[in-house]
Amino acid sequence: MGEYFYQPADVVVPRNSKITIVNEGSLVHSWVVKGAGVGTAGLPPGQSIIVFLAAVPPGTYTIYCDQPGHTQLGQAGILTITP
Numbered sequence: 001m002g003e004y005f006y007q008p009a010d011v012v013v014p015r016n017s018k019i020t021i022v023n024e025g026s027l028v029h030s031w032v033v034k035g036a037g038v039g040t041a042g043l044p045p046g047q048s049i050i051v052f053l054a055a056v057p058p059g060t061y062t063i064y065c066d067q068p069g070h071t072q073l074g075q076a077g078i079l080t081i082t083p
């Protein structure tokens with residue numbers, strides 16, 4: 001992720017997956033699974049973190065950055081978890 005995007009924006013994974021989130025930008029960003037209570041906190045530039053998705057049921061979820069204004073600038077995506 002960077003200013004103000006995710007690459008890839010749309011991700012499809014099987015259930016119980018873990019995803020490595022890397023902030024390659026120069027600002028703090030986050031990767032939050034809307035409605036699932038899962039995601040990163042604000043991640044400083046150059047840092048990465050592993051997000052465990054075991055608690056998230058299969059389905060399609062909106063991904064967004066919770067830093068002020070970032071979603072409005074286009075930092076959003078879609079996470080699909082397959083059964």
Ligand SMILES: [Cu+2]
Nearest residue numbers: 029065067070
């Ligand atoms: Cu952001």
